[in-house]
Amino acid sequence: MAIIVNLDVMLARRKMSLTELSEKVGITMANLSILKKGKAKAIRFSTLELICDVLDCQPGDILEYREDSA
Amino acid sequence: MEKKKKPLSIRIIYWLTQITFWLFMLVFVGAIVLNVGLQAEWFGNDMQLHVGLPVEVNYTESGMLYLNDMYQEVEFVEAIGRLHLIDTNRQLAKWFGGAVFGVVIVFLYIFILFKNFIGNVYRGIIFERYNIRMLKKIAYGLAGLWLFTIIYNQLFYHLVAKQIEFEHLEISGNISLYGGILIAALFLWVLSHIFMTGVKLREEQELTV
Numbered sequence: 001m002a003i004i005v006n007l008d009v010m011l012a013r014r015k016m017s018l019t020e021l022s023e024k025v026g027i028t029m030a031n032l033s034i035l036k037k038g039k040a041k042a043i044r045f046s047t048l049e050l051i052c053d054v055l056d057c058q059p060g061d062i063l064e065y066r067e068d069s070a
Numbered sequence: 071m072e073k074k075k076k077p078l079s080i081r082i083i084y085w086l087t088q089i090t091f092w093l094f095m096l097v098f099v100g101a102i103v104l105n106v107g108l109q110a111e112w113f114g115n116d117m118q119l120h121v122g123l124p125v126e127v128n129y130t131e132s133g134m135l136y137l138n139d140m141y142q143e144v145e146f147v148e149a150i151g152r153l154h155l156i157d158t159n160r161q162l163a164k165w166f167g168g169a170v171f172g173v174v175i176v177f178l179y180i181f182i183l184f185k186n187f188i189g190n191v192y193r194g195i196i197f198e199r200y201n202i203r204m205l206k207k208i209a210y211g212l213a214g215l216w217l218f219t220i221i222y223n224q225l226f227y228h229l230v231a232k233q234i235e236f237e238h239l240e241i242s243g244n245i246s247l248y249g250g251i252l253i254a255a256l257f258l259w260v261l262s263h264i265f266m267t268g269v270k271l272r273e274e275q276e277l278t279v
């Protein structure tokens with residue numbers, strides 16, 4: 001997929017676990033895991049806002065566009 | 071946890087399908103035995119085979135219709151019937167046996183898919199990819215059945231029906247098209263596409279964080 005989710009990188013930088021993030025943003029572990037593994041098909045602005053707020057980062061720090069190799 | 075009761079309509083169609091399927095399996099086994107018998111020439115030359123005539127016949131017969139104290143003169147003009155092949159020739163019997171067996175196999179394929187589809191619906195597996203794919207396969211099966219029937223009817227008309235001479239009736243050449251089967255196939259095919267779009271939307275919804 002062309003959109004890469006760098007949630008694990010941001011979590012490592014902030015030294016935060018997925019469980020902790022889940023508790024702080026109020027999103028289930030299952031959903032955050034889908035996002036972290038890059039299996040999500042879409043992300044709500046509200047979710048992005050919550051994650052950015054907790055991790056103190058920009059949406060661009062979590063999402064990255066990479067051209068598909070043919 | 072309280073078990074959710076299935077709707078009556080689903081239960082009725084499930085059990086009807088189960089019973090009909092196993093009855094059809096008996097017919098299928100019978101068709102295999104009969105066809106093996108025909109191909110192996112177990113039967114003599116005195117078989118009394120009845121085959122459907124897929125072509126309309128013209129026949130003129132006058133009559134009277136009595137309805138609500140009214141008399142209406144009527145005339146019987148067109149019909150579809152069956153042929154009785156008196157003391158059927160073995161070669162002809164083999165030919166018809168093979169054709170009927172082909173139809174039975176396509177029917178069995180459709181029936182197995184339908185039984186599995188209804189079984190899944192009964193178990194609450196409805197909007198799942200493999201269930202929708204099964205619906206699509208049923209549509210293809212029906213289209214195949216229609217094609218098979220059309221080819222069979224054309225062959226029957228040109229090779230058999232055209233060669234028959236009757237004293238009082240005439241074979242018209244209006245071959246049955248069985249358009250209903252094709253419409254049912256197209257309807258199911260369109261339906262499966264609509265359901266598949268629904269499944270994709272649901273999956274997208276589920277994978278939206």
